[in-house]
Amino acid sequence: MKMTVHTRQRDYDIEIAHGLLQRVSAFVEPDRRVFILSEDGVPECWRNLLADQFPGAGMFVFPQGEASKNMDTLQDILARMLEHHLTRGDLVLALGGGVTGDLSGLAASLYMRGIDWVSLPTTMLAMVDSSIGGKTAVDFHHLKNSIGTFWQPSLVLIDPDALRTLCPRLLSEGLAEAVKTGMIRDPELFALFESDAYQDHLDEIIWRSLRVKKDIVEADEREGGLRKLLNFGHTFGHAYEELGQGRYLHGECVAMGMMTILENKELKKRLAAVLDRLHLPQSCTVEPAALYRCIESDKKTGHETITIVQVEEMGKGTLETWSLEKMKRKCGL
Numbered sequence: 253m254k255m256t257v258h259t260r261q262r263d264y265d266i267e268i269a270h271g272l273l274q275r276v277s278a279f280v281e282p283d284r285r286v287f288i289l290s291e292d293g294v295p296e297c298w299r300n301l302l303a304d305q306f307p308g309a310g311m312f313v314f315p316q317g318e319a320s321k322n323m324d325t326l327q328d329i330l331a332r333m334l335e336h337h338l339t340r341g342d343l344v345l346a347l348g349g350g351v352t353g354d355l356s357g358l359a360a361s362l363y364m365r366g367i368d369w370v371s372l373p374t375t376m377l378a379m380v381d382s383s384i385g386g387k388t389a390v391d392f393h394h395l396k397n398s399i400g401t402f403w404q405p406s407l408v409l410i411d412p413d414a415l416r417t418l419c420p421r422l423l424s425e426g427l428a429e430a431v432k433t434g435m436i437r438d439p440e441l442f443a444l445f446e447s448d449a450y451q452d453h454l455d456e457i458i459w460r461s462l463r464v465k466k467d468i469v470e471a472d473e474r475e476g477g478l479r480k481l482l483n484f485g486h487t488f489g490h491a492y493e494e495l496g497q498g499r500y501l502h503g504e505c506v507a508m509g510m511m512t513i514l515e516n517k518e519l520k521k522r523l524a525a526v527l528d529r530l531h532l533p534q535s536c537t538v539e540p541a542a543l544y545r546c547i548e549s550d551k552k553t554g555h556e557t558i559t560i561v562q563v564e565e566m567g568k569g570t571l572e573t574w575s576l577e578k579m580k581r582k583c584g585l
């Protein structure tokens with residue numbers, strides 16, 4: 253399966269196929285030097301597949317986890333790229349989840365004012381969401397994703413075989429983003445989760461999620477409006493993530509955030525059944541004042557109002573402007 257994303261920065265292909273990680277070299281011009289970026293939580297078998305195809309390539313493997321998504325790791329990566337004498341015509345291969353993609357994309361955008369990078373997502377979250385769209389970032393001064401760029405990959409290769417080594421919890425948290433995508437834009441995608449056999453449809457789930465994200469990114473490359481729809485569940489989700497202090501994964505927080513914000517009773521029932529099936533949490537006990545403080549300080553908050561995403565009809569997300577008073581009440585104050 254293949255689709256092309258059209259952006260002002262560049263057009264690039266997304267390929268989804270089993271076994272793709274074994275033939276990445278077929279997509280790289282032979283005279284191009286390659287630098288592989290990954291982290292130590294990605295099972296070695298996937299890294300070895302790349303190393304075998306690019307024997308002369310440089311490689312830097314940083315420690316896994318969100319704690320690595322910072323300026324120090326970024327500097328380490330850039331230093332290794334310089335040591336490897338990478339030029340602007342060379343290529344970065346980013347093998348890993350969202351953390352690897354965000355860091356590698358940012359490094360690629362800065363190195364020599366920007367070199368090409370190929371995204372090789374290995375988590376469900378990266379496959380259905382973070383691998384396309386060109387948002388890159390590190391966390392800085394305790395603010396998540398506060399320093400970053402828009403730098404589109406030159407190619408995205410998705411090999412669902414990589415999911416074989418992913419634990420069920422990580423699989424589910426990634427699928428939470430696909431559930432979100434279904435709710436805001438694709439009723440058939442959501443319906444796939446309403447059958448017990450959703451595991452048999454993972455390729456289609458990835459494909460449909462990316463198709464929606466592609467359409468939205470193409471229409472709104474730099475998050476002027478439409479792209480905000482992708483933040484469904486994220487207003488409360490980000491707050492739960494911060495207040496949970498590492499207890500919950502991002503997708504789990506999005507799941508709880510969707511349940512908190514969703515007002516339509518019928519849809520809420522359907523969403524709850526799907527989250528149940530995916531073993532995702534549905535509610536988070538937090539202190540109302542702390543919750544409100546978190547949401548108010550979120551960088552997307554305006555002065556007296558806040559824009560949230562609501563779903564009144566399956567597959568039709570809309571932006572709503574809420575007064576801070578309304579938000580306070582929603583937080584339980």
Ligand SMILES: NC(=O)c1ccc[n+]([C@@H]2O[C@H](COP(=O)([O-])OP(=O)(O)OC[C@H]3O[C@@H](n4cnc5c(N)ncnc54)[C@H](O)[C@@H]3O)[C@@H](O)[C@H]2O)c1
Nearest residue numbers: 293294316349350351352374375377378382387414417418
């Ligand atoms: N750029 C974007 O548009 C965008 C969108 C959503 C999320 N994000 C970012 O993505 C990050 C979260 O991504 P994530 O959930 O992929 O986290 P992650 O990259 O930390 O990966 C989660 C864990 O899975 C392990 N792992 C990776 N691939 C594996 C595999 N095939 N088998 C077994 N284990 C594997 C990793 O080592 C890690 O421990 C956050 O930093 C978030 O801000 C970015």
Ligand SMILES: [Zn+2]
Nearest residue numbers: 429486502506
């Ligand atoms: Zn998200």
